[in-house]
Amino acid sequence: MASCELEPCACPYCRGSNHTLWAVERGFRTVKCSDCGFLYLNPRPNAASRHQSTQLGVHGAADDMDISERYLPKKVAQYRAILRECFADVWQRDKPISWLDIGAGYGEVVEAVSSLAPQGSAVIGVEPMQVKARAARQRGLNIVTAFLGPETPRCEFASLINVFSHVNDFDAFLRDVAGVLEDEGELFIETGDVGELATRDDFPGELGLPDHVAFAGSKHLAGFLDRNGFDVVSVQRASIDGYLYTLKNVIKRAVGRDVVMKMPYRSPYRTMRVRAKKRAPMPR
Ligand SMILES: [Zn+2]
Numbered sequence: 001m002a003s004c005e006l007e008p009c010a011c012p013y014c015r016g017s018n019h020t021l022w023a024v025e026r027g028f029r030t031v032k033c034s035d036c037g038f039l040y041l042n043p044r045p046n047a048a049s050r051h052q053s054t055q056l057g058v059h060g061a062a063d064d065m066d067i068s069e070r071y072l073p074k075k076v077a078q079y080r081a082i083l084r085e086c087f088a089d090v091w092q093r094d095k096p097i098s099w100l101d102i103g104a105g106y107g108e109v110v111e112a113v114s115s116l117a118p119q120g121s122a123v124i125g126v127e128p129m130q131v132k133a134r135a136a137r138q139r140g141l142n143i144v145t146a147f148l149g150p151e152t153p154r155c156e157f158a159s160l161i162n163v164f165s166h167v168n169d170f171d172a173f174l175r176d177v178a179g180v181l182e183d184e185g186e187l188f189i190e191t192g193d194v195g196e197l198a199t200r201d202d203f204p205g206e207l208g209l210p211d212h213v214a215f216a217g218s219k220h221l222a223g224f225l226d227r228n229g230f231d232v233v234s235v236q237r238a239s240i241d242g243y244l245y246t247l248k249n250v251i252k253r254a255v256g257r258d259v260v261m262k263m264p265y266r267s268p269y270r271t272m273r274v275r276a277k278k279r280a281p282m283p284r
Pocket of ligand 1: 036
Protein backbone atom coordinates (compact mmCIF):
# COMPACT_ATOMS: atom_id res chain seq x y z
CA MET A 1 0.00 0.00 0.00
CA ALA A 2 1.48 3.35 -1.03
CA SER A 3 0.53 5.53 1.95
CA CYS A 4 1.69 8.75 0.24
CA GLU A 5 -1.36 8.57 -2.02
CA LEU A 6 -3.84 8.56 0.87
CA GLU A 7 -5.63 11.61 2.25
CA PRO A 8 -7.98 12.05 5.23
CA CYS A 9 -11.53 13.24 4.47
CA ALA A 10 -14.71 14.47 6.19
CA CYS A 11 -18.01 12.57 6.01
CA PRO A 12 -19.18 12.79 2.37
CA TYR A 13 -22.83 12.90 3.54
CA CYS A 14 -22.90 15.46 6.40
CA ARG A 15 -19.31 16.85 6.29
CA GLY A 16 -18.87 15.88 9.96
CA SER A 17 -15.42 14.84 11.12
CA ASN A 18 -16.20 12.54 14.09
CA HIS A 19 -16.17 8.84 13.34
CA THR A 20 -15.42 5.38 14.67
CA LEU A 21 -13.59 2.53 12.95
CA TRP A 22 -16.05 0.11 11.30
CA ALA A 23 -13.98 -2.26 9.16
CA VAL A 24 -10.46 -2.91 7.89
CA GLU A 25 -9.78 -4.66 4.56
CA ARG A 26 -6.53 -4.89 2.55
CA GLY A 27 -5.09 -2.47 5.12
CA PHE A 28 -7.73 0.20 4.31
CA ARG A 29 -10.18 1.56 6.89
CA THR A 30 -13.91 2.18 6.60
CA VAL A 31 -15.23 4.49 9.31
CA LYS A 32 -18.78 5.22 10.51
CA CYS A 33 -19.75 8.89 10.85
CA SER A 34 -20.74 9.62 14.48
CA ASP A 35 -23.24 12.25 13.33
CA CYS A 36 -25.12 10.57 10.46
CA GLY A 37 -24.02 6.91 10.37
CA PHE A 38 -22.62 7.09 6.82
CA LEU A 39 -19.77 4.65 6.10
CA TYR A 40 -16.76 5.85 4.13
CA LEU A 41 -13.15 5.03 3.36
CA ASN A 42 -10.86 7.21 5.48
CA PRO A 43 -8.14 7.98 4.65
CA ARG A 44 -8.74 7.39 0.96
CA PRO A 45 -6.61 7.40 -2.20
CA ASN A 46 -6.36 10.96 -3.52
CA ALA A 47 -8.48 12.08 -6.47
CA ALA A 48 -5.69 11.78 -9.06
CA SER A 49 -4.87 8.23 -7.99
CA ARG A 50 -8.54 7.17 -8.07
CA HIS A 51 -9.08 8.81 -11.46
CA GLN A 52 -6.20 6.78 -12.86
CA SER A 53 -7.35 3.51 -11.24
CA THR A 54 -10.81 3.95 -12.73
CA GLN A 55 -9.39 4.39 -16.23
CA LEU A 56 -6.81 1.62 -16.04
CA GLY A 57 -8.74 -0.94 -13.98
CA VAL A 58 -5.89 -1.36 -11.51
CA HIS A 59 -5.51 0.15 -8.04
CA GLY A 60 -1.92 1.29 -7.66
CA ALA A 61 -2.66 2.16 -4.01
CA ALA A 62 -3.62 -1.45 -3.20
CA ASP A 63 -0.86 -3.72 -4.51
CA ASP A 64 -2.20 -3.36 -8.06
CA MET A 65 -5.64 -4.74 -7.13
CA ASP A 66 -7.35 -5.66 -10.42
CA ILE A 67 -10.83 -4.11 -10.73
CA SER A 68 -11.37 -4.78 -14.44
CA GLU A 69 -13.73 -7.80 -13.96
CA ARG A 70 -15.22 -9.34 -17.14
CA TYR A 71 -18.32 -9.45 -19.36
CA LEU A 72 -21.10 -11.44 -17.70
CA PRO A 73 -23.88 -12.47 -20.14
CA LYS A 74 -26.14 -13.57 -17.27
CA LYS A 75 -26.20 -9.95 -16.05
CA VAL A 76 -28.05 -8.99 -19.25
CA ALA A 77 -30.94 -11.33 -18.38
CA GLN A 78 -30.83 -10.28 -14.72
CA TYR A 79 -31.12 -6.54 -15.48
CA ARG A 80 -33.66 -7.15 -18.21
CA ALA A 81 -35.94 -8.76 -15.60
CA ILE A 82 -35.31 -6.03 -13.00
CA LEU A 83 -35.83 -3.10 -15.39
CA ARG A 84 -38.77 -4.70 -17.20
CA GLU A 85 -40.65 -4.67 -13.90
CA CYS A 86 -39.41 -1.36 -12.51
CA PHE A 87 -40.14 0.63 -15.69
CA ALA A 88 -43.16 -1.37 -16.95
CA ASP A 89 -45.11 1.86 -17.58
CA VAL A 90 -42.32 3.17 -19.84
CA TRP A 91 -42.17 0.05 -22.03
CA GLN A 92 -46.00 -0.04 -22.25
CA ARG A 93 -46.09 3.53 -23.58
CA ASP A 94 -44.31 2.22 -26.68
CA LYS A 95 -42.73 5.62 -27.38
CA PRO A 96 -39.00 5.82 -28.24
CA ILE A 97 -36.82 6.93 -25.33
CA SER A 98 -33.23 7.97 -24.71
CA TRP A 99 -31.38 6.09 -21.94
CA LEU A 100 -27.86 6.63 -20.64
CA ASP A 101 -26.11 4.04 -18.48
CA ILE A 102 -23.40 5.76 -16.44
CA GLY A 103 -20.50 3.48 -15.50
CA ALA A 104 -21.71 1.07 -18.16
CA GLY A 105 -18.93 -1.48 -17.66
CA TYR A 106 -19.01 -4.20 -20.30
CA GLY A 107 -22.43 -3.01 -21.45
CA GLU A 108 -24.75 -5.55 -19.86
CA VAL A 109 -27.28 -2.89 -18.81
CA VAL A 110 -27.15 -1.16 -22.21
CA GLU A 111 -27.95 -4.55 -23.78
CA ALA A 112 -30.78 -5.17 -21.32
CA VAL A 113 -32.38 -1.75 -21.90
CA SER A 114 -31.93 -2.06 -25.69
CA SER A 115 -33.95 -5.29 -25.60
CA LEU A 116 -36.80 -3.60 -23.68
CA ALA A 117 -36.93 -0.11 -25.20
CA PRO A 118 -39.38 0.62 -28.05
CA GLN A 119 -38.01 0.77 -31.59
CA GLY A 120 -36.26 4.03 -32.42
CA SER A 121 -34.88 4.46 -28.87
CA ALA A 122 -31.29 5.61 -28.24
CA VAL A 123 -29.53 3.53 -25.59
CA ILE A 124 -25.95 4.52 -24.84
CA GLY A 125 -23.36 4.26 -22.09
CA VAL A 126 -20.35 6.08 -20.69
CA GLU A 127 -17.59 4.04 -19.06
CA PRO A 128 -14.24 5.48 -17.98
CA MET A 129 -12.37 2.15 -17.87
CA GLN A 130 -10.74 1.72 -21.24
CA VAL A 131 -10.72 -2.09 -21.31
CA LYS A 132 -14.44 -2.33 -20.49
CA ALA A 133 -15.65 0.35 -22.91
CA ARG A 134 -13.52 -1.05 -25.75
CA ALA A 135 -14.84 -4.59 -25.20
CA ALA A 136 -18.43 -3.27 -25.19
CA ARG A 137 -17.88 -1.41 -28.48
CA GLN A 138 -16.44 -4.56 -30.01
CA ARG A 139 -19.78 -6.22 -29.27
CA GLY A 140 -21.51 -3.42 -31.21
CA LEU A 141 -22.71 -1.36 -28.26
CA ASN A 142 -22.73 2.44 -28.20
CA ILE A 143 -20.45 2.96 -25.21
CA VAL A 144 -18.03 5.88 -25.01
CA THR A 145 -14.77 5.74 -23.02
CA ALA A 146 -15.45 8.70 -20.74
CA PHE A 147 -16.41 9.95 -17.32
CA LEU A 148 -19.76 11.72 -17.05
CA GLY A 149 -19.07 15.27 -18.23
CA PRO A 150 -20.12 18.27 -20.30
CA GLU A 151 -19.83 16.24 -23.54
CA THR A 152 -22.27 13.57 -22.34
CA PRO A 153 -25.48 13.70 -24.42
CA ARG A 154 -28.72 14.63 -22.67
CA CYS A 155 -31.23 11.86 -22.06
CA GLU A 156 -34.66 11.10 -20.58
CA PHE A 157 -33.47 8.19 -18.42
CA ALA A 158 -30.17 7.46 -16.69
CA SER A 159 -28.97 4.50 -14.65
CA LEU A 160 -26.26 4.15 -12.02
CA ILE A 161 -25.73 0.46 -11.36
CA ASN A 162 -23.25 -0.15 -8.55
CA VAL A 163 -21.68 3.24 -9.13
CA PHE A 164 -22.54 4.89 -5.78
CA SER A 165 -19.74 3.23 -3.80
CA HIS A 166 -17.12 4.40 -6.32
CA VAL A 167 -17.93 8.10 -5.98
CA ASN A 168 -16.17 10.39 -3.48
CA ASP A 169 -18.65 13.28 -3.68
CA PHE A 170 -22.11 11.98 -4.56
CA ASP A 171 -23.71 15.44 -4.23
CA ALA A 172 -21.52 16.81 -7.03
CA PHE A 173 -22.03 13.64 -9.04
CA LEU A 174 -25.84 13.83 -8.78
CA ARG A 175 -25.78 17.45 -9.89
CA ASP A 176 -23.87 16.33 -13.00
CA VAL A 177 -26.44 13.56 -13.56
CA ALA A 178 -29.26 16.11 -13.22
CA GLY A 179 -27.42 18.23 -15.79
CA VAL A 180 -27.62 15.53 -18.48
CA LEU A 181 -31.23 14.57 -17.69
CA GLU A 182 -34.09 16.24 -19.52
CA ASP A 183 -36.67 18.05 -17.35
CA GLU A 184 -38.56 15.46 -15.29
CA GLY A 185 -36.13 12.82 -16.53
CA GLU A 186 -35.76 9.67 -14.46
CA LEU A 187 -32.91 7.99 -12.69
CA PHE A 188 -32.42 4.36 -11.63
CA ILE A 189 -29.88 3.67 -8.87
CA GLU A 190 -28.75 0.29 -7.59
CA THR A 191 -26.46 0.04 -4.57
CA GLY A 192 -26.22 -1.92 -1.33
CA ASP A 193 -27.53 -0.89 2.10
CA VAL A 194 -24.23 -1.53 3.91
CA GLY A 195 -24.61 1.92 5.53
CA GLU A 196 -27.46 0.71 7.70
CA LEU A 197 -25.98 -2.59 8.89
CA ALA A 198 -25.21 -2.76 12.62
CA THR A 199 -21.75 -4.28 12.23
CA ARG A 200 -19.26 -5.35 9.57
CA ASP A 201 -20.19 -8.98 10.23
CA ASP A 202 -23.69 -8.32 8.86
CA PHE A 203 -22.27 -7.90 5.35
CA PRO A 204 -21.76 -11.28 3.66
CA GLY A 205 -18.63 -10.87 1.57
CA GLU A 206 -15.84 -8.43 0.78
CA LEU A 207 -16.31 -4.67 1.03
CA GLY A 208 -14.03 -4.08 -1.96
CA LEU A 209 -11.75 -1.51 -0.31
CA PRO A 210 -10.21 0.74 -1.54
CA ASP A 211 -12.16 0.57 -4.83
CA HIS A 212 -15.34 1.22 -2.84
CA VAL A 213 -15.10 4.51 -0.94
CA ALA A 214 -18.67 5.03 0.35
CA PHE A 215 -21.58 2.91 1.61
CA ALA A 216 -25.08 4.30 1.98
CA GLY A 217 -28.11 3.37 4.00
CA SER A 218 -31.57 4.07 2.60
CA LYS A 219 -31.85 7.38 4.49
CA HIS A 220 -28.55 8.59 3.02
CA LEU A 221 -29.55 7.68 -0.51
CA ALA A 222 -32.94 9.37 -0.06
CA GLY A 223 -31.22 12.45 1.41
CA PHE A 224 -28.71 12.73 -1.44
CA LEU A 225 -31.56 12.49 -3.98
CA ASP A 226 -33.82 14.98 -2.22
CA ARG A 227 -31.19 17.68 -1.71
CA ASN A 228 -30.07 17.42 -5.34
CA GLY A 229 -33.53 17.82 -6.83
CA PHE A 230 -34.91 14.28 -7.21
CA ASP A 231 -38.15 12.75 -5.91
CA VAL A 232 -38.12 9.03 -5.11
CA VAL A 233 -40.72 7.14 -7.18
CA SER A 234 -40.10 3.60 -5.88
CA VAL A 235 -37.67 1.61 -3.73
CA GLN A 236 -37.11 -2.14 -3.99
CA ARG A 237 -34.90 -4.30 -1.82
CA ALA A 238 -33.47 -7.70 -2.68
CA SER A 239 -31.22 -10.14 -0.87
CA ILE A 240 -28.18 -11.44 -2.74
CA ASP A 241 -26.74 -14.09 -0.44
CA GLY A 242 -27.98 -17.24 -2.15
CA TYR A 243 -26.06 -20.54 -2.33
CA LEU A 244 -23.95 -19.52 -5.34
CA TYR A 245 -22.92 -16.25 -3.65
CA THR A 246 -21.93 -18.16 -0.50
CA LEU A 247 -19.94 -20.68 -2.55
CA LYS A 248 -17.98 -17.85 -4.21
CA ASN A 249 -17.18 -16.49 -0.75
CA VAL A 250 -15.90 -19.91 0.36
CA ILE A 251 -13.48 -19.81 -2.57
CA LYS A 252 -12.39 -16.22 -1.85
CA ARG A 253 -11.83 -17.10 1.78
CA ALA A 254 -9.75 -20.12 0.74
CA VAL A 255 -7.38 -17.89 -1.22
CA GLY A 256 -6.91 -15.62 1.79
CA ARG A 257 -9.29 -12.70 1.10
CA ASP A 258 -11.01 -10.71 3.89
CA VAL A 259 -14.46 -12.27 3.51
CA VAL A 260 -17.17 -12.55 6.14
CA MET A 261 -19.03 -15.86 5.77
CA LYS A 262 -22.76 -16.27 6.40
CA MET A 263 -25.13 -19.16 5.85
CA PRO A 264 -27.06 -18.59 2.60
CA TYR A 265 -30.08 -16.27 2.92
CA ARG A 266 -29.21 -15.33 6.52
CA SER A 267 -27.65 -11.92 5.96
CA PRO A 268 -29.63 -8.74 6.72
CA TYR A 269 -27.84 -7.05 3.76
CA ARG A 270 -30.02 -5.94 0.85
CA THR A 271 -29.47 -4.40 -2.56
CA MET A 272 -31.52 -1.21 -2.94
CA ARG A 273 -33.06 -0.32 -6.31
CA VAL A 274 -34.38 3.21 -6.42
CA ARG A 275 -36.32 4.90 -9.21
CA ALA A 276 -36.32 8.68 -8.89
CA LYS A 277 -37.59 11.60 -10.94
CA LYS A 278 -35.85 14.91 -11.52
CA ARG A 279 -38.01 17.63 -9.95
CA ALA A 280 -39.48 20.17 -12.33
CA PRO A 281 -37.76 23.58 -12.06
CA MET A 282 -39.55 25.99 -9.70
CA PRO A 283 -41.78 28.45 -11.63
CA ARG A 284 -40.35 31.99 -11.57
ZN1 LIG B 1 -21.90 12.10 8.44
